[in-house]
Amino acid sequence: MRKSSTKYSLHQLRKPQIISLIEDNNRQQYQALYSNCANVRVVQDDHSFRIESNIHQRYFNRVFYYKSHQADGVKKIQEIIQQYHNLNVPFIWFVGPWNDDDHLVAILKREGLQLSRQETGMAIDLEAHAPEFNLRRDVTIRQAQTNQELKDWLIPIVESFQYTSEISQFLAKTFQEKKILSNPSWKFYIGYLDEKPVAASRLFLQDGVAGIHHVGTLPAYRGRGLGRAMTINTLLEAVKMGYQMGVLRASSMGINIYKKIGFQPFSTYCFYTSP
Numbered sequence: 667m668r669k670s671s672t673k674y675s676l677h678q679l680r681k682p683q684i685i686s687l688i689e690d691n692n693r694q695q696y697q698a699l700y701s702n703c704a705n706v707r708v709v710q711d712d713h714s715f716r717i718e719s720n721i722h723q724r725y726f727n728r729v730f731y732y733k734s735h736q737a738d739g740v741k742k743i744q745e746i747i748q749q750y751h752n753l754n755v756p757f758i759w760f761v762g763p764w765n766d767d768d769h770l771v772a773i774l775k776r777e778g779l780q781l782s783r784q785e786t787g788m789a790i791d792l793e794a795h796a797p798e799f800n801l802r803r804d805v806t807i808r809q810a811q812t813n814q815e816l817k818d819w820l821i822p823i824v825e826s827f828q829y830t831s832e833i834s835q836f837l838a839k840t841f842q843e844k845k846i847l848s849n850p851s852w853k854f855y856i857g858y859l860d861e862k863p864v865a866a867s868r869l870f871l872q873d874g875v876a877g878i879h880h881v882g883t884l885p886a887y888r889g890r891g892l893g894r895a896m897t898i899n900t901l902l903e904a905v906k907m908g909y910q911m912g913v914l915r916a917s918s919m920g921i922n923i924y925k926k927i928g929f930q931p932f933s934t935y936c937f938y939t940s941p
Contacts, residue, residue: 674874675910676791685763685933688787688913689731691877695870696730698851703840713742720753724939725833727757733764743773750940761936763787771938779938785915787933788924792876792912795928796905799898802891805865807899810854816841818863819854826866826882853903857896859887867896869904876904878914894923901927 674687693715700708706719706726713734719726727750734742750757759774801807810816817838824834846852851872857865864887870877878900883892901912915935916924925931 673908673910675793676789677794681932684789684913685787687873687875687911688789688915688933689762689764691870691872691875691913692879692915693731694872695851695877695879698844698849698870699840703836714746716746718749718753718755720755721832722755723830723832724756724758725829726836727753727755729757729759731760731762731764732770734770740769740773743770747773747777756940758782758940759938761938763933763935771936774938778941780941781936782939783917783937785917785935785937786921786931787935788914788916788921788929788931789875790901790912790924790927790929791910792901792905793910796902798928799902801899801902802895804859805892805895806858806861807896808856808858809903810847810856812847813842815856816847816854818858819856819866819868821863822857822866822884823880823882825884827880853900855896855900855903857883857892857899865892865896867900869900871904871907871909874909874911876901876907876909876912878912881914881920893920894927897924897927 676684697708697715700706700717705721706717709716709718713732714729715731716729717726729746732743759779761771808815810819820834820838823829851870853869853871855867856863865883866880867878868880870879878897881893881896904912914924914929916929
């Protein structure tokens with residue numbers, strides 16, 4: 667694992683290193699979130715990193731990472747799929763730049779999984795772009811410091827990401843049990859308009875890069891630039907802590923916003939979902 671004291675700078679890295687940092691930040695925040703959680707089992711081995719449960723929702727059954735050993739690649743893919751079938755749960759399989767098995771997508775499709783969405787791995791040179799950022803005065807953005815403020819953070823996130831009540835309850839319980847607000851790697855930000863929580867974002871600080879996650883706005887407040895405002899504020903908070911590089915995975919809805927901020931695309935992630 668890379669030393670967290672090292673703050674990486676985008677212009678000093680080659681593309682494969684940047685792609686690795688984007689993926690490592692994403693994977694490590696999932697490991698931190700799901701480890702030691704009741705009803706969700708983390709499975710990590712030489713081939714994959716995934717979560718399994720008996721909960722009939724894809725959110726709790728996901729293959730985040732898979733890289734085959736060519737000798738038994740096909741067999742291992744089939745074993746993982748069969749495990750989810752045995753649990754009788756729907757699941758998601760993420761396919762990203764680490765996948766070098768030509769059989770993977772073909773097998774997923776043969777098993778009935780369909781491409782449901784794509785995300786773009788992006789990174790930004792904060793040394794170059796942070797001086798250009800301007801904060802909006804009409805939005806009050808606060809870092810969550812209390813459990814009540816963490817509940818405020820969940821309000822726009824649950825609606826924006828269309829989370830079920832079960833997912834919302836899981837996040838609230840997990841954050842509290844893990845005492846997430848006291849963990850220096852996790853920072854939560856809420857955007858208020860007239861004291862109403864309408865937007866949110868999150869930082870995950872790990873291995874020298876600042877990961878931007880969970881940027882969301884209440885549907886009724888979209889189109890007002892709040893997602894951009896939350897992202898810029900979150901990046902500036904990372905700069906204050908000495909970070910020189912920001913990373914994220916952008917949906918099709920957000921990619922153009924991030925490009926205008928200064929993010930560059932480096933990789934593509936495909937989500938294949940079971941029936």
